[in-house]
Amino acid sequence: MKPTAKQVAHEAGVSIAAVSRAFSPGSSIDPLKRQRILQVAAQLGYSSPARRTAEVISAGTVTLVAGDLANPFYPLVLDTLAKALQAVGRQLLVYAIPPQADMDQLTPQILAARPSALVVTSASLTSGMANACRQHGIRVVLLNRIQRNVRVNAVACDNHAGGRDAALFLLGRGRRRIGFIGGISNTSTHRDRAEGFSEALRESGHSVLAEGNGEFTYRGSYGAVLSLLTAKNRPDALFCCNDIMALAAIDAARELGLSAPEDLSIVGFDDIPMAGWRSYRLTTIRQPITRMISEVVGLIQASNTVPLDETTTSILPGKLIVRGSA
Amino acid sequence: MKPTAKQVAHEAGVSIAAVSRAFSPGSSIDPLKRQRILQVAAQLGYSSPARRTAEVISAGTVTLVAGDLANPFYPLVLDTLAKALQAVGRQLLVYAIPPQADMDQLTPQILAARPSALVVTSASLTSGMANACRQHGIRVVLLNRIQRNVRVNAVACDNHAGGRDAALFLLGRGRRRIGFIGGISNTSTHRDRAEGFSEALRESGHSVLAEGNGEFTYRGSYGAVLSLLTAKNRPDALFCCNDIMALAAIDAARELGLSAPEDLSIVGFDDIPMAGWRSYRLTTIRQPITRMISEVVGLIQASNTVPLDETTTSILPGKLIVRGSA
DNA sequence: TCATTGCGTGAAAAAATTTCATGGAGTCTG
């Protein structure tokens, strides 16, 4: 009836001991053999007792690998995700990793906990990690990160269109000397927003006047904007790759006695709570967090019906929220 | 040499099967008997394989039960804690629970994951939970929460002294019509800060002019401050129980054409990153997050040497950071 | 009062893990 290690051993042509070892992390066994055994075991639906315990422990838990919690957008994501999972009877575990840390170092730990799914918002998912997850039957969802070289699920805001919208809006406001404050250049959020933005400008016969690197932080953006605004050919508009950088831009402008929207227009991206605060009234592209999280939860919940290697990419439209800053 | 279930069974006067069952969650066994077996097992240093697996899984992991992630102070805590734990080779798991959710519902899930320690920053720890943790050998540290009815470790900023400092500072600035914007009244952070504040005023022969309830949120505070500032006897100073409420106070004042520090002084509590932003320059009491987290990590690391029922309460001094708002 | 149901229990069967002895691949050493 219930599959046993003996059956798996027979099927895989190895000893029972080998099967046991395949399921005990850290025991001495050829990785290839382990892989073969685990595959056979998966086919027969076999789990070792230890594995079953682990499954019970982690039943219904989802692991979030989050970086850059200094950006208020991500606590917001964390909060929303936690609540959404709660609503479907699941729990959220968070690995908060420092921005520069290597995700591969975390891999064993994350896999050992056997989450039913992995949601990644940190910088990058290595393909090694992705493969390891596939092998262990862990569904992976990239949130607000698109990675073309790896076959995983992804949910993101339409960053490209958002960038376009920002450009068209600024042009519509009559701005022509338009600057751009970027984040970290090898992230998809930066790349897509930047591309959409400059593409739309180009199509309208314009181009990006000046560029600064704000590193996705307040401080980074503040400095970058100060130098952009004190340069010879001062921009009359700035599109910032995320909201904290846009808020920093407003503050940097104020430092120079300039104010938005009179002296320059400023547009952000994310729509974090502070964007609506009275001292900023930031015009920004709102990411549809609730819908994004719904998608993520949907993908996770589909675990039972949809095969693991059938991956989906959801690109949800953002929305331009016009407030006072542009 | 290594203790076995047989020995435990003999010692406890039960069958081997019973020992096995005691270690499998959800199996049919008298809770009292389970408890007795677990106790004997602990004495002999026995763990079932399943339990050992669980221990490996959760080795070095600390669970953070966090509420109110909308207050940027807590993501900051989360971030700092994650990095501190990383530095000592541990990992951080976060249960993000909605502010109003019942922690007792989470208890089984949290205990099943067998974290080596539990850090709680959410509203309240029930004594049932605390007892369950003690029984399972899980060290509990309350962070920024003091609870006198439960014997657990606690690390917090000296909220009482912080409240006093705020009061004395405002008096020193010549303010006399001093208002207070509170958070949620049954939290120790609210209570201690409010008490320290009004106590210091009283000792100097003054008193709190008016009180508003900001519910620890921007929106709540904004409304409360608006009504306080449009009332007959307008305060010339406000002490807000945390920083987002203080930032809301500055914004509400601006809405009425008033500005800090000219028309009124505003002091916050926490020193979140936004407090230093140019548009606010909030004078506030800085919580020593790094030191607090060090203490927390120290308490967790002491697991091996210090007995579980020896609890410590660390109250660390905050520091008044004078910026522009008062 | 008497089924009936559900739960806890130990003995025994079944299953899994660990130990042990072995052999082969790689590596250092003379």
Place this chain on the structure above:
DNA sequence: CAGACTCCATGAAATTTTTTCACGCAATGA
């Protein structure tokens, strides 16, 4: 380059643990 040595993977067997099974006891309901 041979020989000794180490390291690690491996299956058989011993050991340990889990699960099944049958039973007994208490609570529930007709």
